[in-house]
Amino acid sequence: MNKKAENIIVGISVGDLNGIGSEVILKTFEDSRMLELCTPVIFANAKILSFVKKSFTSTVQFHGVDKLDQVIPGKVNVLNLWKEGVDVNFGVNDPKIGEYAIKSFTAATKALKDGEIDVLVTAPINKYNIQSEGFKFPGHTDYLDQELQGNALMMMVQDNLRVGLITDHVPLNEVASHLTEELITKKIETIRKSLVQDFSIVKPKIAVLGLNPHAGDGGVIGKEDDLVLKPVLKKLFDAGTMVFGPFPADGFFGSGQYEKYDAIVAMYHDQGLIPFKTLSFGKGVNYTAGLDKVRTSPDHGTAYDIAGKDMADHNSFTEAVYLAIDIFRSRNQYEEISQKPLKIKEKQL
Template sequence: MSEKDRKIRVAISIGDYNGIGIEIILKTLKEKEITELFTPVIFASTKLLSHQKDKLNLDRINFQGIQDASQIVDGKINVVNLWKDTIEVQFGKVTKTAGEHAFQSLKAAAQSVTDGFTDVLVTAPINKDNIQSEEFKFPGHTEYLGEVWGGFPLMFMVAEKIKVGLVTQHVPVSKIAQGITKKSVYSKIQQIHKSLVEDYTVQKPKIAVLGLNPHAGDNGLLGTEEQDIIIPAIERCKKEDKLVYGPYSADSFFTSDNLEVFDAVLAMYHDQGLIPFKTIAFDEGVNYTAGLKYVRTSPDHGVAYNIAGKGIANEESFKEAVYLALDLFKNRLDYAELTKNVLQHIPLKLEKGDNKE
């Protein structure tokens, strides 16, 4: 089988194994037919996964244990064995070792995409505290992948009904205003526009931009960031023939009518965009890191220690993350094929008697 014809290979990092990460991974892969759609490659150990598989009574799942990503077997659920030791799982507890293993899984999975052994990355939730180390000093997956893959990562929360991008991501509330500049707002609009065109095949995207202050500043009465920063960034985009509108007041924007009009929304900070997003699309919502060379998706929830090990975690968001990664990978290939210069300049050979002037 040629590289072009093989199924898409999905690298999967397990996140914090004391949370629900492995449970939602296994539930997503439990149907035998799943390997007809893609080839899963989980970065962990067969011992760890078998322990949780038995606990969840998922007897139909069989693993193909390999030692390196170069040994992937298509049509199987591959497990790259990163560890040989038996791991003590402590559901619901925050442990240093769980954070260390979460990082090892993420690092190896991301590297496999870089090396071309896998095609896309889907990440299970991490604990942003216990994963911190000398190698991982980032607020989350988004910033880490921006470092190792290069590019300008955009946290793009996506679902069928709503897509939300953020200007500032994982920063304290006290520092949000410092991150709102003409350059940052403009660049995030550009990233959303580029993703909608290349990843979602929207020819003329319509993008709504929210204000920073209550009531979008009320013409300067409640803050001047809208007039001084956000509106100039929007006007610049309009001069480039982009359909960008706003700033809108965040408290009244997220209605069904508005969401039908726009292809995506740019929020100024984390909670401004994610509270309405998770309210509207929690089960099927996906965290997509746009703006990178490779596709990375993740469920839109955290480690959920409170239900870990109970077998009641909902895998729908993780499943949607996998399917979205497959769709985005295909869309990127199609876009690259459609936009490449297939017509080369061929000098015309003049026939005898043609005018040579």
């Protein structure tokens, strides 16, 4: 794993071909300086990407390969996963296109699992057209949680703003029933560990948002904050985790309190993602923390309404590539530092 930055192989799943995924991928690598940081491998088909190139002014050159051992460092590589032609109709929700999105994603995940690529960056998929007998997952994260070691946690990242979720794709009326001491403890520990090994923060400070309005207002507006959250946070704090809260969620971001912490933990999806996306201005990244491998993605969807119109902003995807590289390097450094005491002890013996 001790690789130079330019040798980091970034595997990329192509996402929904009728959306903006392939466009933002190609736009990202229009900048040749990206190839000084990594070697991208797009899991798709070179003919398809040639077709996509024609939908906007593009100078990016890519190299088609049939096997991963044919990848050329410093080039944009496309692994030809299929030979047949695919009908791309920008902006159309098509189950057949969903099949190719999953074919790309599962092949890239296997390559990540087998160590043939170093990190994975996923372009957006449509959660509806990917469903089949062979793939019954709400999205990327749940499948990765099954295939890779660890406990997957959705963390949204933009510079020093990091928002982790206790529950993610859970209906709002079921959130409270999911909030057990075990789950909250596991998720906060995952976030703490990620901040240390993935972001090189030695003693991270973590803020936790309350479930109910005004964090329950002393039990007047729901009792979960007092009966569930507070005891768990106290136990974690007493054990050495720098965790604070629960804070009323409504004023936490607007008042700038979030700037005092290394991560913010939200109880449910929209509680964390609405303020995050408001503040990140299209440069946010979705990072799957807690796994033994690195996966990132942009913070947007397929955007069918602008697909094929040369209107897609690639900044979030570019930031996803940057973050994947940064975390990969940070983990390498963390592992090296962690192993040094063992080497010293061995010499003493």
